[in-house]
Amino acid sequence: xxxxxxxxxAVKANVSITTVSFIINGKAKEKSISEAVIxxxxxxxxxSGYKPNQIARSLRTGNSNIIGLIIEDISNSFFSRIARxxxxxxxxxxxxxxxxxxxxxxxxxKELINLFKSRKVDAYIISPIKGIEEDVQMLLDDGNPVIFFxxxxxxxxxxxxGADHFNASYQSIQSFIDQGKKNIALVTTDINVAQITExxxxxxxxxxxxxxxxxxxxxxxxxxxxxENETIAQIKSLLENKKVDAVLFVTxxxxxxxxxxxxxIDKKIGDDFAVIAYDDHExxxxxxPRISAIQQPLEEIAEAIIKLIxxxxxxxxxxxxxxxxxxxxxxxxx
Amino acid sequence: xxxxxxxxxAVKANVSITTVSFIINGKAKEKSISEAVIxxxxxxxxxSGYKPNQIARSLRTGNSNIIGLIIEDISNSFFSRIARxxxxxxxxxxxxxxxxxxxxxxxxxKELINLFKSRKVDAYIISPIKGIEEDVQMLLDDGNPVIFFxxxxxxxxxxxxGADHFNASYQSIQSFIDQGKKNIALVTTDINVAQITExxxxxxxxxxxxxxxxxxxxxxxxxxxxxENETIAQIKSLLENKKVDAVLFVTxxxxxxxxxxxxxIDKKIGDDFAVIAYDDHExxxxxxPRISAIQQPLEEIAEAIIKLIxxxxxxxxxxxxxxxxxxxxxxxxx
DNA sequence: TTGGTGTGCTAAATCGTTTTAGGCTAACCA
DNA sequence: TGGTTAGCCTAAAACGATTTAGCACACCAA
Numbered sequence: 037x038x039x040x041x042x043x044x045x046a047v048k049a050n051v052s053i054t055t056v057s058f059i060i061n062g063k064a065k066e067k068s069i070s071e072a073v074i075x076x077x078x079x080x081x082x083x084s085g086y087k088p089n090q091i092a093r094s095l096r097t098g099n100s101n102i103i104g105l106i107i108e109d110i111s112n113s114f115f116s117r118i119a120r121x122x123x124x125x126x127x128x129x130x131x132x133x134x135x136x137x138x139x140x141x142x143x144x145x146k147e148l149i150n151l152f153k154s155r156k157v158d159a160y161i162i163s164p165i166k167g168i169e170e171d172v173q174m175l176l177d178d179g180n181p182v183i184f185f186x187x188x189x190x191x192x193x194x195x196x197x198g199a200d201h202f203n204a205s206y207q208s209i210q211s212f213i214d215q216g217k218k219n220i221a222l223v224t225t226d227i228n229v230a231q232i233t234e235x236x237x238x239x240x241x242x243x244x245x246x247x248x249x250x251x252x253x254x255x256x257x258x259x260x261x262x263x264e265n266e267t268i269a270q271i272k273s274l275l276e277n278k279k280v281d282a283v284l285f286v287t288x289x290x291x292x293x294x295x296x297x298x299x300x301i302d303k304k305i306g307d308d309f310a311v312i313a314y315d316d317h318e319x320x321x322x323x324x325p326r327i328s329a330i331q332q333p334l335e336e337i338a339e340a341i342i343k344l345i346x347x348x349x350x351x352x353x354x355x356x357x358x359x360x361x362x363x364x365x366x367x368x369x370x
Numbered sequence: 371x372x373x374x375x376x377x378x379x380a381v382k383a384n385v386s387i388t389t390v391s392f393i394i395n396g397k398a399k400e401k402s403i404s405e406a407v408i409x410x411x412x413x414x415x416x417x418s419g420y421k422p423n424q425i426a427r428s429l430r431t432g433n434s435n436i437i438g439l440i441i442e443d444i445s446n447s448f449f450s451r452i453a454r455x456x457x458x459x460x461x462x463x464x465x466x467x468x469x470x471x472x473x474x475x476x477x478x479x480k481e482l483i484n485l486f487k488s489r490k491v492d493a494y495i496i497s498p499i500k501g502i503e504e505d506v507q508m509l510l511d512d513g514n515p516v517i518f519f520x521x522x523x524x525x526x527x528x529x530x531x532g533a534d535h536f537n538a539s540y541q542s543i544q545s546f547i548d549q550g551k552k553n554i555a556l557v558t559t560d561i562n563v564a565q566i567t568e569x570x571x572x573x574x575x576x577x578x579x580x581x582x583x584x585x586x587x588x589x590x591x592x593x594x595x596x597x598e599n600e601t602i603a604q605i606k607s608l609l610e611n612k613k614v615d616a617v618l619f620v621t622x623x624x625x626x627x628x629x630x631x632x633x634x635i636d637k638k639i640g641d642d643f644a645v646i647a648y649d650d651h652e653x654x655x656x657x658x659p660r661i662s663a664i665q666q667p668l669e670e671i672a673e674a675i676i677k678l679i680x681x682x683x684x685x686x687x688x689x690x691x692x693x694x695x696x697x698x699x700x701x702x703x704x
Numbered sequence: 705t706t707g708g709t710g711t712g713c714t715a716a717a718t719c720g721t722t723t724t725a726g727g728c729t730a731a732c733c734a
Numbered sequence: 735t736g737g738t739t740a741g742c743c744t745a746a747a748a749c750g751a752t753t754t755a756g757c758a759c760a761c762c763a764a
Contacts, residue, residue: 088720387715
């Protein structure tokens with residue numbers, strides 16, 4: 037059951053391959069193919085169920101109608117939801133998405149870039165990590181559109197879509213302070229990307245603006261790839277050994293570990309202890325009490341990414357890099 | 371900055387394209403290429419950073435080292451976690467995964483199959499839906515390995531990996547009964563796939579074996595694509611209007627809607643009202659009280675899928691279809 | 705000398721498209 | 735009458751790899 041080729045269609049229709057190709061690609065008019073031939077060929081294609089071989093097409097044209105999406109971890113709900121939205125939107129515009137996770141591993145990220153490059157994807161959407169600057173620069177030098185999202189690499193001059201991490205965290209801390217909290221802890225990670233440092237900076241600035249001294253002992257940096265039990269233990273130790281009346285968790289998975297820690301030491305969230313998580317999660321709405329969270333507007337982020345990509349794909353020349361900073365929403369619960 | 375081709379390497383090394391190709395593909399020995407030439411060519415490839423064009427390679431060889439994964443919805447944590455595991459395992463064996471979501475839409479599913487077909491993926495992993503039987507049959511007729519997982523289509527004769535849905539639900543109901551529950555409701559969906567009906571059948575059988583009459587009024591079938599608010603309303607109505615002392619939710623997202631419903635009507639889970647969810651979720655561990663769940667062993671499922679695929683890819687002839695039913699684990703909490 | 709067997713390499717076909725450059729006929733115009 | 739134009743279509747090159755078939759030489763045995 038070999039699949040049909042354009043040649044088979046040409047033979048059946050008794051015309052040349054070229055003619056069939058023109059018709060398939062909607063250039064029939066332009067190339068002045070007669071109505072009769074167009075009809076005939078279309079009919080044969082229809083009846084035979086012929087589908088052009090995309091691989092041959094890609095080889096010839098050099099593009100694939102595929103956009104590569106490189107993220108940290110598809111099993112994290114923030115990324116899987118973004119992926120889903122991007123996929124939907126791209127699909128409607130005739131593009132397919134292929135994605136893969138880096139697990140915050142520089143080598144895997146580089147391999148993925150190579151994989152996508154060798155598959156000739158038309159554009160790259162990347163939530164980047166430190167260490168891949170050169171590889172990305174090469175993509176850009178080769179003229180590929182690359183959009184960063186969620187995180188930025190300041191050394192690379194390309195477009196970026198991300199939430200306003202600084203203000204998100206600033207506002208959260210401000211809201212703690214407005215509630216009368218004084219000993220505010222931050223649970224963050226040690227991955228060294230702008231997005232995380234901005235969240236940290238917002239925390240610092242808010243304390244400073246309110247005349248509260250920054251205390252390094254209240255900032256817990258969790259090692260990225262460590263076991264969750266370890267994380268829980270560290271958070272427990274922070275909460276038990278320091279006077280803390282509010283915590284901002286800098287990612288949703290840290291917040292989840294945090295909530296588990298609270299359960300174990302039986303510390304209750306309430307009037308004298310508050311918590312905010314960065315990135316919302318189904319578990320937060322269901323938790324008793326419900327957990328406040330900073331929501332990133334996924335829909336808008338996805339839309340912005342796709343728009344940037346499509347602009348770059350349709351314009352011939354290189355467009356200047358754009359930065360889109362999208363405001364977040366602080367959802368205070370209970 | 372055009373990328374290098376095999377021809378460039380051949381010219382640089384002053385040998386033929388054929389020779390370079392043999393060396394790249396590890397056939398140098400077999401084709402008796404001299405050690406000296408091998409060294410020289412390898413060195414040049416190394417230095418120039420040449421990477422073969424996978425598209426040209428696919429066009430010529432007819433395969434891609436890519437496995438297509440078609441699932442219901444990547445933003446559902448069950449699928450995203452499975453996807454991640456499959457991706458990892460495939461990656462280690464030199465295969466890449468591309469995935470896409472069907473959203474339980476027959477047309478989208480068919481389009482995806484066509485997309486993957488035209489990209490010449492080497493094998494298909496599908497969580498199928500009713501209505502794509504013919505398309506899958508065509509893949510099989512063309513000699514493509516296809517593995518179903520999570521759900522099965524009885525009319526299609528291909529391998530399947532899935533959890534033991536019937537027993538999972540039977541055991542859950544049995545555990546309710548052992549706790550003295552009598553009025554046990556089932557919240558399920560109206561998608562008509564074996565996996566869902568098996569869960570329903572397990573419920574029925576367990577009731578029957580314990581001499582409890584099956585009551586259709588206690589079975590709520592939720593329409594798949596409806597708004598969550600609607601779902602919550604229906605669940606509320608079930609719980610308020612019927613005497614119910616236990617509920618089995620047939621998917622985790624239904625359970626989440628269910629928990630939201632409980633919150634709204636202030637019905638508490640405890641000694642006189644119990645709940646079990648199919649498929650575990652982070653929210654369940656954190657919930658107060660913690661929610662019992664049926665865990666599917668994701669790791670084992672992913673491993674089984676990959677094994678089946680690789681067997682089929684490496685064997686020349688068609689292998690007979692296999693069914694792997696993997697036992698689930700009922701995790702009773704609080 | 706002849707024929708056979710390795711060894712070391714390569715020319716050219718092939719995969720299925722797109723696209724450039726141009727061929728052929730008939731019609732039209734001066 | 736001859737030249738131009740328009741209309742309709744196609745031959746062949748190209749994309750970048752793999753693979754088949756086979757060339758040229760050396761060596762050895764009979």
